[in-house]
Amino acid sequence: MLTVPHLDREFDYLVREEQSDDAQPGVRVRVRFHGRLVDAFVLERRWNTDHQGQLGWLDRVVSPERVLTAEVRRLADAVAARYAGTRPDVLRLAIPPRHARVEKETTSAAASFEVAAPDREQWERYAGGPAFLTALEEGRAARAVWQALPGESWADRIADMAAATVRGGRRVLAVVPDQRDVDALWHSAVERCGAEVVVALSAGLGPTARYRRWLSVLRGGAHVVIGTRSAVFAPVHDLGLVVVWDDGDDTLSEPRAPYPHAREVAMLRAHQLRCAAVIGGFARTAEAHALVRSGWAHDLVASRAVLRERAPRVVALDDDGYEQERDPAARTARLPSVALRAARTALQADRSVLVQVPRRGYVPSLACARCRTVARCRHCTGPLSLTDRLAAGAECRWCGRVDPALRCVRCGSDAVRAVVIGARRTAEEFGRAFPGVPVVTSSGDSIVRTVDGPAGLVIATPGAEPAAPGGYGAALLLDGWALLGRQDLRAAEDTLRRWLAAAALVRPHSDGGTVVVVTEAAIPTVQMLIRWDPVGAAGAELDARAEVGLPPSVHMAALDGTADAVAALLAEAGIPGTGAEPAVASAEVLGPVDLPVGARRPPGLDPAAEVVRMLVRVRREHGLALASALRGATAVLSARREHDPVRVQIDPLHFG
Template structure:
């Protein structure tokens, strides 16, 4: 027996966004709401709707009296939960991100809203004590020009935006927590986005020293489904006043948001690897703009994108005076390309550990202080090349780079597919001799153990990261981002294989090298306390000079100017379109690109680029770059978004990947 459905008396139409995977169906659809569903089917809730005969998830966007649809409307199948998980602020942000990155709203919302955990959602929210915030001491911010005034602006609820240049040796977690606590004390909330779990843990530990632990929430991918959803709900329901997390936390539904913080925005981890590939920094700035709230981008170094915000006037500089920087920075030494240097140390320009680096390490160890050694790559020998012609050794199956694991009887192993090759032979010249392109952390630890017999050698990197080392003689070998904190600071830091960072064929090679070096050098004692940083690179290189002077702002200014000269982001907006040659050509033929768009290519997809999903390994893919002025970025994204929808509706072409302002171009 069929039950007759009765439509709701008040606003019987629900406008729904189905979570569909195809671009041409990224639009709203109207459904009838029954009287029984009416109370729960409110804007922001999850629902199930029938679409082309199958049940799909969706979100109610609004309730209406009338519909624009001329045909017969279907019914909402059911309301999954009355919890309004899609807030108006997050909905506006998702729409802006989709428009900025030529994506779809369902793709953005999959990043923004975690899957439902019914048991957690049904649990009653715990009773919380009244919010108490310890008074904030602004002495730490007094070291920066305008730092105290910045905290005063946060206290008054003004939309102060700053790019903060953290001093060497600075406790960045304490400074960010002081800014957040200032905002929380004024009745609003704060959101901090950091690159990885290690940073989440450090910032959370600092936050609980100023705020009640029940009011601080840490979100990260490593949490289980129930715990992550519980903490996400705490933000949604207004219980959490300070939310800390990795890149996806930038979408957290924080109520009464007053401050957005981003730490170390140059870290690749903040770039989302899933469509539509947004960068957490850009999403955070969009959010601050929409909500007219305060924002801080902080780091020991500075990206060209962050500096562009300062130059445009959207944010202001928050830096220390040069005298303060000199007092806090370690002494940095590099290789001198001079006859005098060559006479003193004939192997200085070729040795992996020249005399000046060994001397710095010996002096620190003699003073009973630990020494940090930063190497670019983890593993044993992570990259191999032909010993005769220097061609990079690649896998015969997937063309991935070959590496040499520690004590591996099978020989070289591909880093992409894991296949072993016990008899490598160069594809260019046929030679069977190989050489190391770069030496990994474990091999370096072996070498240093022989160079400093009797000294403790500690390695940190990958899955075996060390959080902290004691203030005692030791050699700590770490990869970038895995450097342990030393109690009292390191006596010296050796920055090895600089050419492996600076020599990469990448737009951000110099910027990224300086960021990694400064992060390590910031852990070293000040020069007045005997702290030394030895970078094994020629001192005449501009990036090395920026480290020696500890002047990341000037380096970012130079990077921005050089990119403007050659027409690269952030001076322009750039779209990278990857896929089969025919599909890329078809998309460009459909797209109504801006008149001033500059097309570059097509070329074969660079070997270092991640391949779009759904294509065979042996298929040759192409890449087309489209460049437009800064003022036409949204026009370019809109044109590509429409063209993607048309191509999707035709179903006669393979899908392509569109990335707006990708981190890595070549």
């Protein structure tokens, strides 16, 4: 496949008679293009051509396996149009590399299998839940945004949806953020549908095993397909339901061009196939709520009475004035007495306590104790951190160099302070506060799946919280300012999502479950947590974004490149302008600004080149027109080769 934008089109080749039987639409082939052999797919067979010149011959058929189905091809076209990308880039995400030995293996579909009936009693807690399962069994295109209850076994509920769909004669595709979620959902789906018809796809399998499972999906041997973001393109036959769990997780956004989000691809696929679709989570994103407001999906939520019965009690730092009188230093303490008391109460009841901290490590960020200037590496300007209490010096998190003698570059002081406390340092603090109590840490590469044995303290970073049998007795959400204070437009939404995920692991209030968030109660995000109102939070977030003109109320393109290249791309696209194209006429250009800290530079640029970012905003109904204009302009500039390439991202997760 040709990766340059101006060659993103079909090319005609002649097929020899001996190749004709194998050279069918969807197979991999090799063709000679501009003097070299390149990989390609056969899109269709025709007896005539529009090409005026002499046609070349197909070099060879790599494999007779039809890996590019008509459905996936149509989806790839839609994704490329939606994200101003090229079809070869999308197809690289959709179709894994070939393994010839695996293709020679035979795959047999299960002759007969039994699917357990879904647990309708559990779905009665949700308004319209049983009716939704009935719609899935009947093969209707029911679409919902599902708000999972605290303490809910989300994997079991998705398995219920899968069982209902399979019992109705159709198949299921479920997309989750990471391998731990894949494993949890796989076990639940196998219990209801059987191991012979459930397939899990993820990058951690390795290329050979993943291709083997992908082929079983292609050949019709799978009825329930589970995977991470790239699995959204899996060639599932007769798809009846597509599910996306926890769509606010950043891992569902593809870091490679054209940077699609699995949620958007899944909804595009559901729209094309007229099948059922569900977006679920303990929290709710503004994008998911926009689908409900538009009428494309409906709410699948529990009543407030059921929610109060299932939710733990949530206490903020300054909820109780009496508590402030008892502990005047609580507002500035990292471990105020209310948090310590909740932990002791749970431990005395022989229940584990979950402590969520924003960052892993010991002290992941340092600053000058006198002037608060952030400590940075002398060689690469990366952030300095302490790896443990006895570290010989501060270590750079970027280049790994150790600085044994820190000195502030602004005031010259050699005194340092911690900006953020990591999970390992927090474990030390709780170990001293609760002597004799087991302490478990879960973060980064050392994630603990479940905690068994005697009650103890579990120190975990967001997303790494282990499950506890029966639920935790209490959860302490520390350093909320580190999450809420991030320079990110999605900071509040993401913070609430992480808090709700941790709080959902705690026992109900009627069983003594308590969540203590060490942050001021007056903050709106904290109030949404106290009321356990993710739907209200998503509605408020959507309104706020509409007020300031941010997605999903509008469509926005981020253009990263040199100033000259970005200007040339905008000029070629006719933005801004007064032409007949509505997207061009209504487009609003913002910038240029410096490339945000942490954003990757566009590939292929001179390291010394200065990179800027421009934003282009249009009304929501003009999103496809904007993407088309930028896509066409990128192809023209690619052919001219007069400017450096520009990275185009449509509705990126982070703007700065």
